[in-house]
Amino acid sequence: MSWQPELDELKRREAFADKLGGEMRVQRQKDGGRYTIRERIEMLADDGSFHELGKIAGMAEYDGKNDLSDFVPSNFVFGRAKVDGRKVVIGGDDFTVRGGSADATIKEKHTTCEIMANELRLPLLRLVEGSGGGGSVKTIETKGRANVPGVVGWETVVANMGLVPRVGLGLGSVAGLGAAHLAASHYSVMIKDKSAMFVAGPPVVERIGQKLTKNELGGYKIQLRAGAVDHAVSTEEEAFECARRFLSYLPPSVYELPPRGAQDDDPDRRVDWLIEAIPRDIRKVYKMRPIIEAVVDEGSFFEMGSQYGKSVITGFARLDGWPVALMASDPYSYGGCWTADTCRKVIKFVDLAETFHLPIVNLSDCPGFQVGKESEENGTIKEGVRAMSAIWQTTVPWCTMIVRNAFGVAGAAHRNGGNFCTRYAWPSGRWGSLPLEGGIEAAYRADIAAADDPDAELAIITERLEKLRSPFRSAETFWIEEIIDPRDTRALLCDFANTVAPLREAGPSRHTMRP
Secondary structure, eight states: OOOHHHHHHHHHHHHHHHTTTOHHHHHHHHHTTOOOHHHHHHHHSOTTOOEEESTTOEEEEEOTTSOEEEEEEOSEEEEEEEETTEEEEEEEEOTTTGGGOGGGOOHHHHHHHHHHHHHHTOOEEEEEEETTTOOOTHHHHHHTSOOOOOOTTHHHHHHHHTTSOEEEEEEEEEEHHHHHHHHSSSEEEEETTTOEEESSOHHHHHTTTOOOOHHHHHOHHHHHHHTSSSEEESSHHHHHHHHHHHHHTSOSSTTSOOOOOOOOSOTTOOOGGGGGSSOSSTTOOOOHHHHHHHHSSTTOOEEEOTTSSTTEEEEEEEETTEEEEEEEEOTTTGGGOBOHHHHHHHHHHHHHHHHTTOOEEEEEEEOOBOOSHHHHHTTHHHHHHHHHHHHHHOOSOEEEEEEEEEEHHHHHTTSOTTSOOEEEEOTTOEEESSOHHHHHHHHTHHHHHHSSSHHHHHHHHHHHHHHHTOHHHHHHTTSSSOBOOGGGHHHHHHHHHHHHGGGOOOSOOSSOOOO
16 A cells, blocks of 8 residues: 555656766766766755755656666756755756757756746856757757747746846856856856857857867857856866855845845954055056955955956945945056946946845046047947946945046946935045046147247146146035045945945846846
C-alpha cells in the first residue's frame, strides 16, 4: 500500500538530472575552467537554501515496455533560494546539454522563472552561458520545421526591469537570446578571458568576412567599453560576490525600500585633506575616486560601468548606513565633459535609482558637453537632452555638491530641475553659460583687437570677469544656496541621507525602467 516505489522512481530520475549532460561533457566544462550550473548555484546560494523547480523535466527515452531507459535534463535549472539571507530566484543555463541552446530546453522553465520572480516580487539572478535557450540551426531538424522568430515571455523580462532587481552573470560564451538576457539586467558581470558576449559568434561573423576570436569579437574589454555589461572579474567566485554586494543596496522589489546597513563610520567624520583636493590651477586635474571614498561610509562605494561613459563615475554607496546612488564627474576623462556615451550611462543610472527608491548624490564638475566633430557625429546633444530629461523626471531626493565646474546645458543637469535639491558648492566652484577660457576672446574680440596691447587688454578683461564670477557673488543673490568648507562634506551628506530617509516611498516608478 506504500507509495515508496514511486518515490524510488523519483529519486532515479533526479539522479539522471544530476548527471547534467553526461560525464564527458561535464569534464569538458571543468577542463575549460568553468563550473557546472549546479556547482554555480551551490556556490551562490546560502547553504541548503536552493529549492529547485522542474528538476526532472527533460527529454526521456523509454524501452519496449514503456519504462524509462535514459533521460537528459532540460538545460535550464531554476528555483528559489536565499543569498545572504534574502530570498531570491536563481536561474541558470546548463552548457553541458547542447551548449544551452533551444533544441535542448523547455521554454516554459525560462518563462516560469521570470514569472515567479515577478509575482513573488523577488530579485532574479540569471547565470548565463550559451544561447540562453535561444536558437540553434539543429532546431530545424529536431522540430522538422523552421520557426518564425519570437521570444516567448519577454514581456515579463521587461516588466521585471521595473519591478525587481535583475542581475546577469555571463559565465562563458553568450550569444543570441543569452546575450539579450545578460544585457537586460540592472547589473551584469563577465569573467575576464573566459566570457564572451555577442549577437552571433565567430563562425557566423566569419561569413561576412570578419575572422575573429571570441575575445576579439565580444570579450570583456569590448563589452565594457560598449556599455553592454557593467563589470568584469577574474573568477566566478568574484562574480558571485559582486552579485551579493549589488543586491545588498537594493530592496527585494519596488514595493519595499532599500534597507539601511551598519552605522559603523562616524557621520561627522571630518576629512581634512579635502580643503586642498581641488587645484587652484584650472588646467590641473585631480582624482575624484579618492574624494568619493573619503566622504561615503568607509569601504561602501560599489562602482558600476567604470569603462563606459567614463567622464561620469556611477555606483552605490552608504551614508550613515543609508544606501544612495552616487554619481560624480571624472576630470581625467574629457575634463569631465559629457559625451554621448556618458549621457546614456547617466540615463540608465538615474532610472535605476528612481526605480528602487535610492536618493541621488552628485559630486559635480562638468564643463559642458563634449564639443567638436566627433561629438556632433555621435549625436551628443540629442543624448544630452535625453539625459537631462531623465534627471528632471526623477522624484527621489537629490543632493548635489558643485565641486568645480558647472557650465552650459550639461552643467545645468547637475540637479533635478525645478524640484527641491539639497545643493552645496565648494569654494572652488565655477559656473556660467560658458567658461571664460575661450569665451572672452569671442565676446570681447573687437575690444581686444582695438587695443594697443591686445594681450594686456585680454589680461585686464580676464581679471575683471574672474572677480565677477566669484561664487560669493552668486551667493549674494541666492543663485547658489550655500558655499561650504569641503572638509564638512561628509557630515552634510550624512545629514542629507538621514533627512530624506523617511521621505522614501515604496511602489512602482512613474517611468518604468527598460532593458
